[in-house]
Amino acid sequence: MNLRETSFGEFLKPSQIIFELKSKDKLEAIEELLDSLVKQKLITNKNLTLTRIIDRENLESTALGHGIAVPHARVDTEGQIAVAVGRSAEGIDFEAPDQKPVYLIILVIWNPSIPGLFNHLFAGLARFLIRPENRDRLFNARDKNELYSVLSEIQFSFPREDKIINRASLLKKLQDIEIRKRKAPKEMQKELQKQSDLIREELDASLLARFDLLMDRYGYAVAEVIDGVCQSCNLNISTQMASAIEGSNDIYVCENCGKYLISPRKKEKPAKEKEEKEKKEEKGKAGKERIEKSETEKIAAKAEKAKKAKASTKKKK
Ligand SMILES: [Zn+2]
DSSP, X not given: OOTTSEEGGGTOOGGGEESXXXXXXXXHHXXXXXXXXXXXXXXXXXXXXXXXXXXXXXXXXXXXXXXXXXXXXXXXXXXXXXXXXXXXXXXXXOOOTTOOOEEEEEEEEEOTTSTTHHHHHHHHHHHHHTSHHHHHHHHTOOSHHHHHHHHHXXXXXXXXOSSBTTOHHHHHHHHHHHHHHHHSOHHHHHHHHHHHHHHHTTSOHHHHHHHHHHHHHHSOOEEEEETTEETTTOOBOOHHHHHHHTTOOOBEEOTTTOOEEEOOOOSOOHHHHHHHHHHHHHHHSOOHHHHHHHHHHHHHHHHHHHHHHHHHHHHHO
């Protein structure tokens, strides 16, 4: 497979599209898509794959905003990559950054034997989906074949760019994890390393190499841009770059100090607050049990939420 000139049509067949998902809930929808991949023998280990996907979702929702989510996991697949697409007319709560429901789920499972594959694929998807006219065509597709033909158009070409699309929050999260890891007690190291590895799997090797270099040298690698000023070197960045960064989720590089530049996240979401709270708790009584407990609580809370949602839809009917 020549990665330089690929289209989404190469990975996707109409049989891998569910035009109307039965599921109304995030976890169920992901399972429904996985089941279809199992049926088509595109993946073999459903449970492992599901666990990986959920671990990744817990780290940060894979919803991109504008009604689209790209849940994903790196697992040994039969082939190099397995994708499934599901559409939901009603929309599914995916804890999206813009808090909008998700109408289109693009599930990607990729093989660890091809490093960087997902990063390329993701960049191609993000580049296509950022355009409102493309999203409209996807959302307005009248049937599976029409949806398939729009998705097939997505090109994966990999030009070198001065920005990395839609990965800023992920890189910031990696930095937070690496900083926490330095001070964390032994029993938390494993969990933090797991989270760090999960993020690293998705990012380009050259990006990570520079990130690690900056972390080693300065203790941090990512700086926010506030009012056009790099918060690391306190110098103004070009107005062109400043306006491009503002409010975006793209990563740039400061021409003065070489740090990765990102836009500060807008109003923090409740999920973020919860995370902050958890962080504080960890500082008090740190321990692996605590993390595990909070994970279990999260899953329990989700199951409860799903139940309620089901009950309420039943009531409506
Ligand atoms: Zn700077």
